[in-house]
Amino acid sequence: MILKQLFLILSALFLGYALSLTVHLPIPANVIGFALLFAAICVGIVKLCHVDKVSDFIIKYLAVFFITPTVGIMQYFDLIGEQFIHIVVPLLASILIGFFVAAKVTELFIRLGERNRIKKGLGGSDAE
Amino acid sequence: MLNEFFQANPISGMLMTIGCYWIGQIIYDRTQWTVLQPILTSSTMIILFLMYAKIPYDVYYQQNTVLNYILPLTAVVLAVPLYRNLNVLKKHLLPILAGILAGTIATMAAIVVIGKLIGTDDSILISMIPKSATNPIAIEVAGIIGGIPSLTVSLVVATGIFGGVLGPEVLKLIRIKHEVARGIALGSMSHAVGTARAFKEGEIEGSMSSLAMAIAGTLTAILSPVFVLFF
Known part of the structure; x- marks a missing residue:
């Protein structure tokens, strides 16, 4: 079962690379693989129970795979030391601005949607 | 020895x-x-x-x-949590997509504009562009747009932690009460760390954050090459 799951997930990544090598899009092959697997599950070619166990395992331990590249930061300590303030300022500011815009725009569109529903006489409350 | x-x-x-x-x-x-x-x-x-x-x-x-x-396999499996949250996505399709798209563009634009203004090194700024995406996507984007993957991964970790700690405070300050909006902001701005934080607030916030993380990552992959044109 695990082998079948691994095979299907690897196939999606394989097709992602195949597409990326032929079409030359500036989008990472694994993002294409992700989109392909998502589409395959939506259409029903692949069932969720065919890929869920391996996926849940990898997602649970996702961070383990990124320890090695994170440790790689030690090669750039000189650059970071020189530019510390120049890194922290745009990083923090962009996070705060991103939070503000994402939350405000989502809320705005929810309100607009509710107002439209009231106009149509369907009631404004968003019952769960 | x-x-x-x-x-x-x-x-x-x-x-x-x-x-x-x-x-x-x-x-x-x-x-x-x-x-x-x-x-x-x-x-x-x-x-x-x-x-x-x-x-x-x-x-x-x-x-x-x-x-x-x-490591590249870790992005592919994000399809599973996204599919599981498809119901909540369908329910608020337009607000979710609009919020994530606006937030993703705003955060990347802020990096380029502020970084250029204060004179941050270009290699650092380019590495910072995909910082709100989840690491499986950000690391590959960094390679494609000419950033330093190791630096990007560290900036992604920093973004997750800053967003996970400061995000809920920002949302309180600007009085965002709707669960959907809170979850979308947390997931699209600070990926898995924000999502873990969102699940502490509630089930809706968590599911929203989880799907926002996958969608924001995809949008970051598509839009990052555009922002690199400013360099």
Whole structure:
């Protein structure tokens, strides 16, 4: 079962690379693989129970795979030391601005949607 | 002595990665403190050890080849949580997509504009562009747009922690009460760390954050090459 799951997930990544090598899009092959697997599950070619166990395992331990590249930061300590303030300022500011815009725009569109529903006489409350 | 012993044994690097993560996970489970993300504590331990024992990064990197080789797979499996949250997505399709798109563009534009204004090094700014995406996507985007993948991964970790800690405070300050909006902001701006934080607030916030993380990552992959044109 695990082998079948691994095979299907690897196939999606394989097709992602195949597409990326032929079409030359500036989008990472694994993002294409992700989109392909998502589409395959939506259409029903692949069932969720065919890929869920391996996926849940990898997602649970996702961070383990990124320890090695994170440790790689030690090669750039000189650059970071020189530019510390120049890194922290745009990083923090962009996070705060991103939070503000994402939350405000989502809320705005929810309100607009509710107002439209009231106009149509369907009631404004968003019952769960 | 320590140096030669480490280099001679081909398993030492991966043993250290898994072992330090295990310790980091225990510390996080005990404290439940967002700042003590296992990836931060484990990477810090490893860096300190490598520097103390004077072991070059390349040696450590090569001894973790197995993990590095299956790393691209980690983006593909994000399809599963996204599919599981498809119902909540359909319910608020327009607000979710509009919020994530606006937030993703705003955060990338802010990096380029503010960075250019204060004169941040270009290689650092380019590495920072995909910082709100989840790491499986951000690391590949960094390679494509000419950033430094290691720097991007560290900035992604920093973004997750800053967003996970400061995000809920920002949302309180600007009076965002709707669960959907809170979840979308947390997931699209600070990926898995924000999502873990969102699940502490509630089920709706968590599901929203989880799907926002996958969608924001995809949008970041598509839009990052556009922002690099400003360099």
